[in-house]
Amino acid sequence: MILPLAKHSAPIWKQKFKNISKISPEIKKLVADMRETLELTSGVGLAAPQANAPLRLFIVDYGRLKEVFINPKITNYGKETDSVEEGCLSVPRVRGEVNRVVRIEIDYIDLKGVRKKAALSGYFARIVQHEYDHLSSVFYTDRVVDKKSLYTYKPIKIVFFGTPEFGAIILQTLYGQQLVGEYSIDLVVTAPDKPSGRGQQLTPSEVKKMAERFNLPVVTPDSIKNVKLINQLKKLEPDFIVLASYGKLIPEEILSIPKKGALNVHPSLLPKYRGASPIAAAILNGDKFTGITIMKMNEKMDEGDILAVVKIRVSPKDTSETLSIKLANVATRLIHHVLHLAAAAKIKPKPQDHKRATYTKFLKKADGYIDWKNPPKNLEAAIRAYYRWPGVWTRYKGKILKLLPNKMVQLEGKEPTVLSEFKTGHLDFTLGW
Template sequence: MKKYRIIFFGSPEFAIPSLEALYEKEEVIAVVTQPDKPKGRGLKPSPSPVKAWASSKGLKVLEPIRLKDPQFIQILKDLSPDLIVVCAYGKIIPKEILEIPKFGCWNIHASLLPKYRGASPINWAILEGEKETGITIMLMDEGLDTGPILLQKKIPISENDDANSLSQKLAQLGKETILSAIELHKKGELKIIPQPEEGISYAPILKKEDGFFTFEEPAEKIEKKIKAFLPWPSAFTYYKNKLLKVFSAKAVPLKHEEKPGTILDINKDGILVATSKDAILLKEVQLEGKKKISAYEFACGQRLKKGVLWE
């Protein structure tokens, strides 16, 4: 079968498996990604992961500041793509671009639409306690993830999954699903299904304050926040007025009459703290200005004691 001429839009690590698969199976004629951003202590401009990968393969890379720039749009038109594939690019694609490719613009979205439309579907699926998620290949329109569904594939969310591990699984599933969709399209077997009007939910872009928690919250909710907000913004609370990030923790079913925040136990597994319902076992933490350490090391260093309220 004839290879499709594809322009790929993407920026983070999540998009690379799909780009790599399309590079191997189809004809990727250009890659569009976010402009270099300052990173590190020296704020040196750093390329997106997608740009770094595409450049290593000698692909044409475009980094528009404005997607509605007439010169940029003309470049896309001159490339005459059969298809534009978008995966975690980070900006809304305007109508002028949606109309360019022969077969439209397809989005690789990391949720089972219409659930979790928006920028952070993986994080919010974990936060809301979903048991499954997946990839939706969607024919893009001008709305926010509102276009018709072309193909969906599901995977379970395990008890041990956090946003990092689930992102890796979905990146691989995205690769498989986009290749399947293209194969079905070439055979004339790809169906266009409007999104259901029921079951719509949203996954807004994460803000730093989303990660904040207190021990007044139930342990299960705290654990979900810790899993959902990796690697950013990270779940956090405060200790002696200093920000304390928590990277790993486990909700422990435990009936108690202690005030939330009471330290129930300290051992090699971590720090067990009373919450409004059950208890939370803190395992890995990082105090503001310090390095990441085990919660047990933190407890020893701060001389925490059982039965004392969290400060």
């Protein structure tokens, strides 16, 4: 569960925080929720009072240091110091330079109830000191080298466009930064609800589900040229539009609205695989690498100037589903970097080489059909590429038979089963991969 964060002016900071006498299920649940909240906010540490729990506990998740500190006590402060700029989840949109010791020693109890000692240095020591201060209601703003070093900044105003899970993951990380004051997500635009499942019930997009989970304003226009939508966007005066797999081309009338630009988070190494199904194309073609490209949008399909690229390896076992999640997680880190550089006009767009462009198409259910008696040579790759949509399927004795990853099949009206077992009961079915 995502926990609300106590700002530095909250009443909880007037309390004296208690030691924990027993590591109960409630404490473990608190830690789990704190970890989920910390991950969402892209933070490195979180103290229990920040999560509105008046307890002497904090967590750290940075690099190799992933630990729960219960009833901690710093037993030794080194003499060497350095000054580094800090921020805090409880003091949003403010940063300042803080002088801290470089080395510390700390006693604490971990989540298993084991008493431990740790000697920490560098940034690890700084994070722990920062969180340890919270247990005494002390903030980094109380320790700045010079009050004049403190500076504030306005949140980046964003309108987000997206539809599937890939977009929902990116929206979630943007919301995490909204919690700490970095962004203001003023509107989410996604596709209308669509009939789904056997009952063909109207089902919201993954992005709409995420927006509603976080109480973000969301609209589902039938047309991207909707006059009401365009007028709404103009009134919001966003700094950026951020688009991640929305599914429609955005007209120039909308692209010209944001003050600092419209950014597209595209899951391929552009100019390769422009269009609607780049993830499936990478798997189908047996690519060993793919990646995330963030570009400045224009009215053409994925032709905008490139702002940043990250390359990742494609696993031989990846499906479109697993690779989409991997790419979205890469994009969550990259989009923060690009937004801040672009907001400060410190990033130089690079034109694409249009001569090297390749294209992908919208996938339809029919694209997944095969003749099981005359299958394509790349059947195994197609099964992974088209999972879960449109799926690879065929007809067997008048029924739809789905071909699934990991050599599984599912006959219409039946549960999935292992291919070898299915063939044992259906000797005339000779397809293999």
